[in-house]
Amino acid sequence: MTKNRQWLLAERPYGMVGPHNFKYAETPIPEPKSGEVLVKNLFLSFDPAQRNWMVDRKAYLPPVAIGEPMRAGSVGEVIESHHDDYQVGDLVQTTGCWQDYVVAAPGEGPMGLVKLPAGVSPEMMLSVLGITGLTAYFGLLEIGQPKAGETVLVSGAAGSTGSFVGQIAKIKGCRVVGIAGGPDKCRWLKETAGFDAVIDYKNEDVNAQIAHHCPDKWDVFFDNVGGPSSRQP
Numbered sequence: 681m682t683k684n685r686q687w688l689l690a691e692r693p694y695g696m697v698g699p700h701n702f703k704y705a706e707t708p709i710p711e712p713k714s715g716e717v718l719v720k721n722l723f724l725s726f727d728p729a730q731r732n733w734m735v736d737r738k739a740y741l742p743p744v745a746i747g748e749p750m751r752a753g754s755v756g757e758v759i760e761s762h763h764d765d766y767q768v769g770d771l772v773q774t775t776g777c778w779q780d781y782v783v784a785a786p787g788e789g790p791m792g793l794v795k796l797p798a799g800v801s802p803e804m805m806l807s808v809l810g811i812t813g814l815t816a817y818f819g820l821l822e823i824g825q826p827k828a829g830e831t832v833l834v835s836g837a838a839g840s841t842g843s844f845v846g847q848i849a850k851i852k853g854c855r856v857v858g859i860a861g862g863p864d865k866c867r868w869l870k871e872t873a874g875f876d877a878v879i880d881y882k883n884e885d886v887n888a889q890i891a892h893h894c895p896d897k898w899d900v901f902f903d904n905v906g907g908p909s910s911r912q913p
Contacts, residue, residue, distance in 0.1 A: 687778040718760040725753035725806040749777035755802035816844035824900040828853030836904030838865035
């Protein structure tokens with residue numbers, strides 16, 4: 681392949697994201713300079729944070745500019761290196777964006793340039809060891825600091841971050857109550873993710889069910905969605 685296929689942000693979303701928000705383009709493959717490597721993307725992440733990156737507002741990262749490749753985490757193979765610490769054939773994680781090739785360097789971009797540790801698959805690097813997994817791990821353990829026997833309430837529990845939170849909380853010996861939408865998600869949370877109780881916000885009174893499942897109040901609330909539940913006393 682001699683071209684770099686890209687999906688560019690064409691317009692900012694209002695409501696649901698659709699094909700009209702993106703534009704396909706083909707550009708020359710970029711050339712790495714001293715201290716940089718050229719990476720061929722093999723796996724791209726699709727994270728909830730990407731929706732926020734598309735909006736023009738102040739946040740922890742600047743918004744994706746109109747006409748830029750859509751930002752995304754990636755795992756790829758180094759195919760050209762001008763950095764002594766990286767060799768051709770190394771698998772690395774970086775912010776590769778929605779494109780075939782990216783020039784990257786350690787310490788640059790939101791994810792820098794990190795070699796995959798031995799035994800870690802690309803899928804793991806972009807999921808349980810990626811943005812959502814690390815958000816769950818540090819958000820729950822460093823901010824929430826749950827203790828064995830406590831009740832952890834999780835909203836958006838069937839999502840990637842929420843489901844990780846619930847399983848980490850169970851490992852820590854907590855009782856976990858999840859909030860999700862629809863019977864299929866709630867069933868999965870109990871039967872597969874191991875939650876102790878679930879609340880179907882689409883078919884149940886959320887506040888009444890929180891009172892039922894957390895009669896002594898929750899000890900840690902990991903909120904993925906915001907809204908009235910986050911303001912409970």
